Amino acid sequence: MFRSYASAAAGLALAAAATLAQTATFAQTRGAAAAPAPTSPASAAADIITPNASIDIVANLKASGKFTTLLKALDGSGLTGLLSSPGAFTLFAPTDEAFAAVPADTLATLMKPENAAQLQALVAYHVVNTKILKDQIEGHAAAPVPSVVNKPITVDGLASPMKINDAQVLQAAAPASNGVIYVIDKVLTPPQ
Numbered sequence: 001m002f003r004s005y006a007s008a009a010a011g012l013a014l015a016a017a018a019t020l021a022q023t024a025t026f027a028q029t030r031g032a033a034a035a036p037a038p039t040s041p042a043s044a045a046a047d048i049i050t051p052n053a054s055i056d057i058v059a060n061l062k063a064s065g066k067f068t069t070l071l072k073a074l075d076g077s078g079l080t081g082l083l084s085s086p087g088a089f090t091l092f093a094p095t096d097e098a099f100a101a102v103p104a105d106t107l108a109t110l111m112k113p114e115n116a117a118q119l120q121a122l123v124a125y126h127v128v129n130t131k132i133l134k135d136q137i138e139g140h141a142a143a144p145v146p147s148v149v150n151k152p153i154t155v156d157g158l159a160s161p162m163k164i165n166d167a168q169v170l171q172a173a174a175p176a177s178n179g180v181i182y183v184i185d186k187v188l189t190p191p192q
Contacts, residue, residue: 048095048183053175057083057091060176066183069099069107070123076111077120083127089179090128092153092164094187102187124149125190131180134173137162151190164188 049064058080061067070093074080083089099107110119127148137157144152154165162169167186174181 047174048171049174049181051174051176054177056085056178057089057176057181059084060174060181061093066095067093069096070094072111073099073119073123076113077116077123079120079123079127083178085178087129087178088131090130090132090182091179092126092128092167092182092184092188094126094167094184095170098167098184098186121149121190122187125151125153126188128153132173133180138172147190149190153188 048066049060052060052063055063058071058074061071071080074083083091109115110122125147128145129148132145132155137155140155140157142154142156142158142163145155147153154163156163159168162172164182164184165186165188167184167188169182170185171181171183174183
């Protein structure tokens with residue numbers, strides 16, 4: 001079973017490399033904010049993650065205590081290693097409350113070892129293979145960004161609060177040693 005997770009993670013890393021050029025283009029076109037966006041509730045609220053740029057994304061999630069379901073999903077999908085490794089990732093991280101909105105039987109089915117591929121596709125859809133800074137989104141119209149599974153995620157910096165697909169950003173661009181974390185209020189659903 002470990003070998004299948006490892007090969008799945010390796011395949012995901014190759015797919016991530018293929019989307020890097022598209023993502024880099026998005027990041028380059030968003031290098032400077034067009035106009036200051038209004039202060040959103042996300043920036044006024046208390047941080048869900050206490051940002052710590054000296055530790056990786058997974059360690060930041062663990063330190064928060066608000067992402068136990070996401071951490072289990074990362075483990076079950078074999079993606080913990082990817083988000084613990086050096087790199088420049090963006091993770092759109094649903095909180096435990098966001099996962100609680102997913103029907104319990106659906107979540108239980110996804111977490112079964114025999115459904116690791118489905119779980120990996122869902123969790124990997126929340127990852128972008130480059131660091132997207134807040135000012136690359138905020139103040140900009142909705143635009144697609146390719147996830148590591150090469151399915152588009154819509155980021156909308158004109159919405160207040162900022163939106164990722166139909167999820168609201170609760171905390172934007174919490175820094176980690178290997179990227180940034182956007183805390184969101186919903187689990188993202190990949191397009192078919």
